[in-house]
Amino acid sequence: MAAVLEQRQPLASAAFAGYLADAVVAALIDEVTLTPKPGLVDMRGRGAHRDLSWDLMCHSAWALHPTFHAMAVAGQHIADPQQLREQIGLIGRQGEAAMMAATGGINTHRGAIWALGLLVTAAAQDRNAPTPAAVAARAAALACRHDRLAPAMTGNKGELACQQYSVGGARAQARAGFPHVIWVALPWLEHCRTRGDDENDARLNALLAVIANLDDTCILSRGGQAALTAVQSGALRVLIAGGAASSHGRSALQQFEQELLALHVSPGGAADLLAAALFLDRIKT
Numbered sequence: 001m002a003a004v005l006e007q008r009q010p011l012a013s014a015a016f017a018g019y020l021a022d023a024v025v026a027a028l029i030d031e032v033t034l035t036p037k038p039g040l041v042d043m044r045g046r047g048a049h050r051d052l053s054w055d056l057m058c059h060s061a062w063a064l065h066p067t068f069h070a071m072a073v074a075g076q077h078i079a080d081p082q083q084l085r086e087q088i089g090l091i092g093r094q095g096e097a098a099m100m101a102a103t104g105g106i107n108t109h110r111g112a113i114w115a116l117g118l119l120v121t122a123a124a125q126d127r128n129a130p131t132p133a134a135v136a137a138r139a140a141a142l143a144c145r146h147d148r149l150a151p152a153m154t155g156n157k158g159e160l161a162c163q164q165y166s167v168g169g170a171r172a173q174a175r176a177g178f179p180h181v182i183w184v185a186l187p188w189l190e191h192c193r194t195r196g197d198d199e200n201d202a203r204l205n206a207l208l209a210v211i212a213n214l215d216d217t218c219i220l221s222r223g224g225q226a227a228l229t230a231v232q233s234g235a236l237r238v239l240i241a242g243g244a245a246s247s248h249g250r251s252a253l254q255q256f257e258q259e260l261l262a263l264h265v266s267p268g269g270a271a272d273l274l275a276a277a278l279f280l281d282r283i284k285t
């Protein structure tokens with residue numbers, strides 16, 4: 001019996017890493033497929049983006065499966081937290097290169113690789129504690145460690161926006177334990193499901209609640225502080241009007257979408273955090 005268990009243990013652990021990577025890809029596809037999303041790529045079209053499409057986002061999500069799988073395996077097998085942080089940093093940068101190769105140089109999921117990469121690693125670290133808060137806390141501990149192998153500056157638009165507008169961006173969100181996932185998106189999902197919204201509307205309302213509260217560097221880098229303030233209050237207006245499940249909320253949502261298109265901005269960071277919430281929701285027990 002002991003010999004059988006010894007043989008089965010590694011198999012079960014390999015299957016768990018595969019399950020987690022599948023769950024990340026499913027969450028990314030659920031996010032991009034959610035329709036209608038203001039300013040973002042969805043089943044209707046490319047929102048405020050010229051170079052993205054639903055097909056490309058799905059292709060990119062699948063191309064990242066090996067990246068998320070490798071991170072989950074690292075989370076299972078590397079006990080030293082500093083070594084783990086640096087290993088997933090390497091895997092993450094290789095994942096960004098794989099994403100660019102798959103999309104012909106278009107940034108589809110850089111923010112998602114970061115957020116979901118940390119979360120999938122943290123989920124794999126302890127399969128007995130898959131609650132959203134526990135996974136997010138472990139992910140935050142990893143994000144807080146300094147990756148000595150990372151370039152000092154990325155030169156990315158997000159980093160520049162953080163400096164210019166004094167916001168924390170994707171890094172601070174992770175280091176704080178994903179507050180917009182744990183305290184905004186997941187409670188909104190739960191609240192909307194409980195009051196009887198259908199799943200699509202519950203997800204849309206969760207997204208709007210994140211948009212209303214997030215310093216999204218995607219919006220800042222394209223439209224500056226004025227655009228961010230307009231977008232945050234536009235999302236709040238939709239929720240106050242009753243949200244996506246109500247007729248007033250639906251008209252407010254249409255108006256909000258027109259505002260985003262006119263400003264030519266897109267809440268890409270909020271979309272990543274919705275995907276993170278959908279991942280944690282999928283794996284929780």
Ligand SMILES: CC(C)(COP(=O)(O)OP(=O)(O)OC[C@H]1O[C@@H](n2cnc3c(N)ncnc32)[C@H](O[C@H]2O[C@H](COP(=O)(O)OP(=O)(O)OP(=O)(O)O)[C@@H](O)[C@H]2O)[C@@H]1O)[C@@H](O)C(=O)NCCC(=O)NCCS
Pocket residue numbers: 049050088089090092093107108109110111112113114115116117118147150154155156157158159160162168169170171173214215216217218221222266268269270272273
């Ligand atoms: C830490 C990194 C994420 C690097 O971050 P940095 O800030 O240096 O640069 P960006 O890559 O520009 O920004 C980070 C992306 O994170 C998303 N995001 C934005 N605001 C927030 C927020 N407040 N909280 C959480 N997440 C946020 C967002 O991602 C989405 O938008 C992307 C498209 O954005 P962009 O290219 O600006 O816009 P386009 O419309 O494409 O450009 P134009 O059309 O205008 O030209 C898309 O990818 C979404 O995912 C931000 O873009 C991280 O990359 C890093 O350091 N990695 C190193 C590897 C590592 O350590 N990994 C650890 C293990 S996972």
Ligand SMILES: Nc1ncnc2[nH]cnc12
Pocket residue numbers: 031032039040041042047049052108109112266267268269271272
């Ligand atoms: N649906 C989406 N549209 C545009 N950018 C995104 N980044 C992550 N998800 C996105």
